[in-house]
Amino acid sequence: MTGNDAVLALVVATALGFDFTNGFHDTGNAMATSIVTEALRPRVAVAVSAVLNLVGAFLSTAVAATIANGLVDSGVVTLTVVFAGLAGSILWNLTTWYLGIPSSSSHALIGGVVGATMAAAGASAVKWQGLVSKVIVPATLSPFIAGTVAAVGIYLVHRLTRDVPDGPRGHGFRLGQVGSASMVSLAHGTNDAQKTMGVITLALIANGSLHSGAKSPTWVIASCAVAIALGTYVGGWRVIRTLGKGLVEIDSAQGMASESASAAVILCSTDFGYSLSTTHVATGSILGTGVGKKGAVVRWRTARRMAVAWLFxxxxxxxxxxxxYWAAHGIGGTIGVVVIFVVLVLGAVAFFVASRHRAVTPENVNAAWTGSVIPAPETSKAS
Known part of the structure; x- marks a missing residue:
């Protein structure tokens, strides 16, 4: 095996590691409300989500093409650049997961790759128009669009079902949540798994294994689908608790409305090749149901903390x-990449060990939300 082959292998392994963290970091986007309303048991919910993430990853490659060819100049990207970008995204993912903050895995990945590319080749190597139109504008608008759709949806749902007895009404909405949550999981697979496909494809182009503009090979699609599905099954219980209990005291009708809004927005963005943050969409949808339901409790302090994390x-x-990139390049060659890889693995282990002392598990994810990971919430009544 040559030095380049060894670096490529480390890049692919690191990319799949990111995909795994993406899976457990973003499980809450699809299943938090279904778990909290007890429409699905926690382990069943993440198992269903894992399978549908796997299926969704095979349905489209438009977002993968955006990541591989639409954000940075692939002609100046090297394997070290791709690896450094992945390292940055994984460390940010682990930090926000540990704190229970639903930040965007997608933007962490894009930010890492853009930062490493700028360090290697300067700002001119970044396709700023593509970054703005395909990433920043959708990131800014998507929470508001999803929130508006969810707010209108929950208002209409309550108007149309106000005369239905609480028992049958709640049971019907919990059944509806099974379908709506499943659609979010499928949509998540069509959008988020593709980002890692795009990064691996970018690495293959940088290595000369694929020509510029090439589509993701089948083995890349399959391996990314499996990695995100496994991560989803592990379940990011900290993030699930924050989304399910930290923003709005949610009922089954709100859960179905928020999930339906999220699925619609994510699937539309995938069709246009937008690298959307499913975290932004899910959060906007949940807040929208709080605003749209009269008398609902909305925890704006938690929402503000999440918004700050998004900005950063x-x-x-x-x-x-x-x-x-500077560290790996400074050390030089394959050794530099190996050293950063070891540091990355040790950092991941440290986060995992630290998390065991304040673990959120399937058994306690539905316990009363006390703000033990995020400070006690400030609540208000939605008008």
């Missing part, structure tokens, strides 16, 4: 990606 995700992961 792109620049923070870009800085870490740039630092990882």
């Amino acid at each position: 995700t792109l620049p923070a992961s870009a800085l870490v990606g740039a630092a990882a």
Whole structure:
């Protein structure tokens, strides 16, 4: 095996590692409300989500093409650049997961790659128009669009079912949540799994294994689908608790409305090749149901903390990606990549060990939300 082959192998392994963290980080986007309303048991919910993420990853490659060819100049990207970008995104993912903050895995990945590319070849190597139109604008608008759709949806649902007795009404909405949550999981697979496909494809182009503009090979699609499905099954219980209990005291009708809105927005964005943050969409949808339901409790302090994390995700992961590139490049060659890889693995282990002391599990994810990971919430009544 040559030095380039060894680096390529590490890049692919790191990319699949990111896909795994993406899976457990974003499980809450699809299943938090269904778990909290007890429409699905926690382990069943993440198993269903895992299978549908796997299926969704095979349905489209438009987002993968955006990541591989639409954000940075593939002609100046090297394997070290791709690896450094992945390192930045994984470290940001682990940090926000540990804190229970539903930040965007997608933007962490994009920020890491952009930061590493700028460190290697300067700002001119970034396709700023593509970054703005395919990433930043959708990131800004998607929570508001999803929130509006969810708010209108929950208002209409309550108007149409106000005369239905509580028992049959609640049972019907919990059954509806099974379908709506499943659609979010399928949509998540069509959008988020493709980002890692795009990064691996970018690495293959940089290595000369594929020509510029090439589509993701079948083995890349399959391996990314499996990695995100496994991560989903592990379940990010900290993030699930924050989304399910930290924003709005949610009922089954709100859960179905928020999930339906999320699925619709994500699937539309996938069709246009937008690298959307499913976290932004899910959060906007949940907040929308709080605003749209009269008397609902909305925890705006938690929402503000999440918004701050979103603002920092792109620049923070870009800085870490740039630092990882400078470190690997400074050490030089394959050895530099190996050293950063070891540091990355040790960092991941440290986060995992620290998380065991304050674990959120399938058994306690539905316990009363006390703000043990995020400070006690500030609540208000939606008008």
